[in-house]
Amino acid sequence: MNQKLKLSDIRQGDSLPSVVKHITQREINQYAEASGDFNPIHVDEAFAAQTPLGGTIAHGMLILAYMSEMMTEAFGNNWLEGGKLSVRFKAPARPQDTITTSGKIDSIENKEGVTYVNCSLESCNQKGETVISGGAVVKLSQHCGGKKT
């Protein structure tokens, strides 16, 4: 699994390659099918309309998948085998929202010969409202030889 960042390229303050996704009810329904999470707040438009949310919302885990996609793009196998993610769900993502997931390298630490990359992450909707925010730590146990794009 190649990644876009090379170890020699990683610097504190660098941005991660952002991921932009447009969400529709179709995608939410597809995610419900794939994950088995059929909570009516996600898939039953009539039910959701009667709740304080006023309509269906995307699964938080769907938006989290976009964060993981970004981290996989950036760090490849180092993310898949040694990544840590910690987030807070701040606001719902709704059908027709465009979600931009971005990240930044906050610091790079070396502990006993192992490099750890600490990142801050955020997913925002088209209004600039934060949907998810949090952080990630990537343990660079595998030297990055991926192709830079």
Add this chain to the structure above:
Amino acid sequence: MSFEQLAVGQEFPPTTYELSESVISKYVEAVGGQQDLLTSGIVPPLAIGAYAMNALSQSFSVPSGSIHASQEFEFLKLVPIGTTITCGGKIAQKVERGRLNLLVLEINALNQDKEKVLSGKATIVIPR
């Protein structure tokens, strides 16, 4: 099972999923990305997270108005497509705070060799 009936330390019954190519293809299509992982024969880690969370949700239900407030995951091992995982979890913490109850759940997923491939923690806010 209501909030009051849940006890700290209580474990949820394990649930097994076979992560076949068709299952992961469906997931990859749903999240609209990670095609590279499918091509490489690797399960996207958040797919395992999703199944682990789903396993817990089958064990108990939360009332309408509950919010998935926060989530932590640690990805411990590459999971090839075709792996059978067993997901489980337990109640780590219960907190009563004003008009809200907080439930902290620990989750994990093991491969067929009993190696832990994912661990995590979810916080659910439940209205009282």
